[in-house]
Amino acid sequence: MDNIVISARAYDENAREILLHERGHVMARHSWDLLLLALLQTMQWWNPLVYILGGSLRDVHEYEADDFVLRSGVSAKAYQLLLIKKVVGASSYTFANNFDHSLTLKRITMMQKSKSSVWMRSKVLYIIPMATLALSVFATSESLFPSGNVLPIAQEYPSKDKLIPVDEMRLKVQYNVDFHYSKEKPEKVKHDVMYTEIGNKVCHSYIEREWKNEVKFNRNYENDGKRGTNAFFALYSNIGEVFVGYPKGKNTVIYSLDVLGTFKYEEPAAKLKWTITEEKLDTLDYHCTMAVCKYAGREYRAWFTEEIPVSYGPWKLCGLPGLIIKAETVDGEYRFVLGGIETVKTPADISLWKRDFISTSKKKVRKQEKLLLSRPDAVLDQMGIGYGAVSYDGSKPKFKFFTYDNPLEID
Numbered sequence: 231m232d233n234i235v236i237s238a239r240a241y242d243e244n245a246r247e248i249l250l251h252e253r254g255h256v257m258a259r260h261s262w263d264l265l266l267l268a269l270l271q272t273m274q275w276w277n278p279l280v281y282i283l284g285g286s287l288r289d290v291h292e293y294e295a296d297d298f299v300l301r302s303g304v305s306a307k308a309y310q311l312l313l314i315k316k317v318v319g320a321s322s323y324t325f326a327n328n329f330d331h332s333l334t335l336k337r338i339t340m341m342q343k344s345k346s347s348v349w350m351r352s353k354v355l356y357i358i359p360m361a362t363l364a365l366s367v368f369a370t371s372e373s374l375f376p377s378g379n380v381l382p383i384a385q386e387y388p389s390k391d392k393l394i395p396v397d398e399m400r401l402k403v404q405y406n407v408d409f410h411y412s413k414e415k416p417e418k419v420k421h422d423v424m425y426t427e428i429g430n431k432v433c434h435s436y437i438e439r440e441w442k443n444e445v446k447f448n449r450n451y452e453n454d455g456k457r458g459t460n461a462f463f464a465l466y467s468n469i470g471e472v473f474v475g476y477p478k479g480k481n482t483v484i485y486s487l488d489v490l491g492t493f494k495y496e497e498p499a500a501k502l503k504w505t506i507t508e509e510k511l512d513t514l515d516y517h518c519t520m521a522v523c524k525y526a527g528r529e530y531r532a533w534f535t536e537e538i539p540v541s542y543g544p545w546k547l548c549g550l551p552g553l554i555i556k557a558e559t560v561d562g563e564y565r566f567v568l569g570g571i572e573t574v575k576t577p578a579d580i581s582l583w584k585r586d587f588i589s590t591s592k593k594k595v596r597k598q599e600k601l602l603l604s605r606p607d608a609v610l611d612q613m614g615i616g617y618g619a620v621s622y623d624g625s626k627p628k629f630k631f632f633t634y635d636n637p638l639e640i641d
Contacts, residue, residue, distance in 0.1 A: 247304055250298065251295045257298065258298070396580050401571060405568060406424075407564070422438065424436070424437050431475050434476075435471070435474075436470075437470075447492070474548055475499060481500070487602055491586070492585060495590050500546055502525055513555060516538075518534060528560075531560060532547060538571075545638070554566075563636060
């Protein structure tokens with residue numbers, strides 16, 4: 231048999247209110263909710279969301295018990311004064327179910343609202359499955375990617391003293407990127423891999439090949455003061471490295487323009503105006519909905535799933551009520567398709583690698599990019615990098631080393 235332990239004074243003065251409050255918990259079967267919560271905490275002990283859920287659930291339990299007391303005929307004013315008396319130091323008023331200090335104001339506020347117990351119970355029933363879904367997002371990689379393709383991201387970072395933490399990482403996502411990097415040869419499709427790190431408020435995306443080139447350039451610069459060049463190969467996608475939401479209300483964009491250096495600029499965070507359509511698609515074991523928008527001179531189609539309730543996706547594509555599983559430009563020149571997901575079980579940061587940036591503006595970066603793409607031979611000559619080729623008459627031919635001429639952002 232369960233017992234409610236209270237002081238003799240509390241029993242003499244407020245026995246009815248106390249017993250009604252506890253009976254409210256019993257009638258609403260709150261013990262079953264707490265058993266479920268305890269099970270979740272056992273399974274997800276490492277996950278902070280489960281403890282946030284616990285606090286919210288207990289708050290709602292108290293609201294329901296208070297509502298039961300008032301519906302049993304107790305004066306709202308007298309009951310609220312009892313709660314206040316407990317908070318201001320009447321230590322003899324000890325309820326078995328915590329009437330703690332932080333809850334009192336919220337409980338009194340809830341009493342002023344005309345919400346029935348049925349309504350409040352529905353809130354609990356709504357919170358639990360939603361919270362369980364959120365927990366599943368951060369629980370196991372398999373639950374996110376049913377095909378079993380768990381993402382092994384092996385990102386090569388420099389020493390930790392060059393890293394600036396900007397957010398706590400929650401998810402790592404891999405997208406396979408297909409793109410037409412040359413308008414002169416539209417039949418040729420290139421492939422690359424994008425990694426997207428999702429945090430609480432920041433989303434960081436970068437292209438694997440671009441990242442590796444940047445690591446190589448910086449090592450060269452540290453060793454002999456010269457970055458080197460990839461001028462004899464294609465420039466690939468040149469999508470750049472993007473921090474969506476950092477700093478607050480802005481994006482940070484980092485572009486590596488080969489021998490010219492690494493450029494960094496900030497821009498206002500894009501508020502994409504998505505139109506969510508009725509079109510559905512089951513892809514990669516997810517139920518998805520299509521949305522469309524225009525951004526930076528291109529039209530996009532994106533398929534997102536509310537099964538993973540995070541409003542991010544590849545590159546700067548964000549703002550939908552679920553993770554973007556697939557996105558493409560309407561003209562088919564760029565396509566991002568989910569390749570894998572990994573949850574972060576041990577603490578990890580989304581970090582900005584602080585290196586020898588050239589801080590500038592987006593407009594100036596585009597100007598340098600056009601110069602590099604139009605006359606890479608002249609740029610290499612100016613930077614003192616020879617390429618050893620001569621024509622039959624002894625003159626240097628005009629090479630077009632960089633075949634990339636189809637940037638993702640047109641505007």
